[in-house]
Structures are given as C-alpha cells and as structure tokens.
Amino acid sequence: MSETITQIPSEQEIPAASLPKEDILNQLLKPEVQESLILLVEQLPQITQLVSALTKSVDFVQSVASDEVLKSDTVGAIKEMAGPVVGSVKNLAATVIEAKDRADASSETVSLFGMMKMIKDPQVQNVLRFMNAYLQVSGERQSGK
Structure with missing residues (x-):
C-alpha cells in the first residue's frame, strides 16, 4: 500500500x-x-x-x-592630528578638576571689592570678552532662525 x-x-x-x-x-x-x-x-x-x-x-x-605602508601612514596621520587635541582636552580637564577642587575647599566670601579687583585681571577680561562675543553670536543665530 x-x-x-x-x-x-x-x-x-x-x-x-x-x-x-x-x-x-x-x-x-x-x-x-x-x-x-x-x-x-x-x-x-x-x-x-x-x-x-x-x-x-x-x-x-x-x-x-x-597596503601596509598606506595603513600605517593613515594611522600616523590620524594620530598626528588627534595628538594635540587630546593633549589640549586633557589639560583643560585637569584645569577644570583642579579649579573645582579649589573652589570646594575654599570657604572665603567674594566681596564686591574682590570682584572689582578680579575684573581688572587680564584672564578675567579675556573670559568676559569671550562670553560677550558668544552671547552676541548666539543671539544672532537665534534671531536668524
């Protein structure tokens, strides 16, 4: 069957x-x-x-x-371009960490006269100019949208 x-x-x-x-x-x-x-x-x-x-x-x-030579040249070029950036970022991070630690450890009050004295510092002036320019550019871009 x-x-x-x-x-x-x-x-x-x-x-x-x-x-x-x-x-x-x-x-x-x-x-x-x-x-x-x-x-x-x-x-x-x-x-x-x-x-x-x-x-x-x-x-x-x-x-x-x-092509091993091309590979190694490409890796070398990338490292060469990234090296300074990595160094700058590490330096910036270390500076921020140290500044935060100092600010946390300090309990002094900043008076109005202390702020007036700080405003005369060239680094503070540079940061203030940067902040002013940043806010201007940011405002222009916001109004341009």
Whole structure:
C-alpha cells in the first residue's frame, strides 16, 4: 500500500547544463527568451563598461586594503592630528578638576571689592570678552532662525 511519489521537474527547474541540445533549442525558440536575449545583447556594451569599472574598483580596494605602508601612514596621520587635541582636552580637564577642587575647599566670601579687583585681571577680561562675543553670536543665530 505504500506508494512512491516521484515528481518530474518542469523545464524551468532543470538547469540548462543538464538539458539536452534539443531542449535548449526549444527554449531558444520561445519568443520571450528571444526578446530577453535581444535585450541582453543590446545592453552588452554598458554591461561590459560596468563590469570593467567594478573590476577596477575591486582591484583598487584590494590594493588599498593590503597596503601596509598606506595603513600605517593613515594611522600616523590620524594620530598626528588627534595628538594635540587630546593633549589640549586633557589639560583643560585637569584645569577644570583642579579649579573645582579649589573652589570646594575654599570657604572665603567674594566681596564686591574682590570682584572689582578680579575684573581688572587680564584672564578675567579675556573670559568676559569671550562670553560677550558668544552671547552676541548666539543671539544672532537665534534671531536668524
């Protein structure tokens, strides 16, 4: 009572390499296959250009990816550009931390006369000029929106 069911694949499911020559010829006689082949032949110059460009791109990417000198030069250039920035940020962070610690440790009151004396300090003047310019630029950008 057990029956074996065998399925015969349709012509489209069979790979072209396993088809006999007559079946390939029958496929080529179909109008939709002929239209597709004509379209493909018409597009061959563009396809050739695309494949050529892709081949050149792949070759370039492979040469760049395998060039150790280029890799080390790129890493060196990035480190060279980032080095001063990292140093400045570390210096700024250390200054902020030290200033915060000093402010936390100090309990002195700053009087009005003390503030007048501080205003004469060149660094305070520089910070005040910066704050003034920053507020002007910020205001201009806010009104420009």
